[in-house]
Amino acid sequence: MIFDIENTRHDFPILKKKVNNKKLVYLDSAASAQKPLSVINSMKRFQEEEYSNVHRGIHYLSNLATDQYELSRKKVKDFINANSENEIIFTMGATDAINLVAQSLSHDFFTKEDEIILTVMEHHSNIVPWHFLREKCGVNIKWINCDDNGNIKVKDFIKAISNKTKLISITQMSNVLGSEIPLKEIISIAHDKNIRVLVDGCQGIAHLNTDVQDLDCDYYVFSGHKLYGPTGVGVLYGKYDLLETMHPWRGGGEMINEVFKDKVTYSKPPSKFEAGTPNIVQAVGLGAAIDYFNEKKKQGLFHYEEKIAKYFHNEMSKLPRVKVYGKENLKSPMVSFTVDGSHPHDIATIVDKEGVAIRAGQHCTQPLLDFFNLSSTARASIGMYTNKNDIDIFINSLDKAISFFD
């Protein structure tokens, strides 16, 4: 079956919306993707017919809800090819998942002699939790730069790794430049030195095939809302033997084995890391998003996106006074750019009048913007519903904005 863009667009009700009396052109999917009807309906149906708390009751609805919640865990496991459902922890999102790992490892894994390696391309979500660790345990953070086109070189990791390095935390795909990272090579080098690797899959999950066993990463995180699922749910994958040794970071119901007045024992992963009532409805929605995404992937989604991305980059290259960052990466689903003589916020405001939604600012990546000596960029990012017409409307509106600043 061939990927059918018009059918796909029909599945996203929000695309029918008019913005400023214009057709909505949504080019902000890297910030958050829109939701297909099947995801919206799955959560509605679940709440109308099957909702209850999970893992707690023996009554009919509680069992039904638990089955649905656990079915979503299985869908995530299959989707990223984890070894077992017990390696999948539901979190509130990627930020929450990285904080979980950092806080948990702060308990007894790191000492103040240790080093962590990050790249300048990381999202603040993959920086600030490690700063907490620096503040708490005194670990040293080492930084890897990218080159001018936004590529990360394996040799820079080899140089940065020392016998004090305990962890590398790295994005799968830059949320500004769309660059892909040579993860397998980096992970293999790290493991030779007994270094753990966490992969931030927030952007990669929606545009790349992800197989955590093939990558051999120790941890992998992503947010449901970037994968056409709901907000409020995300995933931490961790190798089971590592999860088993990690201290839980939040305490509450469900994550315990026994609670006494003077001591507590913890349950096994994943429940050890899921304290309290989880985001049940959102987890069900994420399961539906994975079903939908898998179907689109089978139909050739990635090939379609690559074609649109190339078209987009090519059209951008024709515009005067526009500088695209990472412009050699023609497959990148996001295009970050500046326009000589105008502020990215003004560009975003002008194109919004034409119904086009793009993002402007730091994109939560201040170290990367510092690297390029910038305070902000505009970013347009595609999703599975982006068609050529969207790109043409955006290019025309950007062209108008550029003339406005002439």
Ligand SMILES: Cc1ncc(COP(=O)(O)O)c(C=O)c1O
């Ligand atoms: C690469 C990357 N990492 C982490 C995050 C944080 O995701 P969330 O805010 O859903 O936790 C984002 C969100 O933009 C991202 O793009």
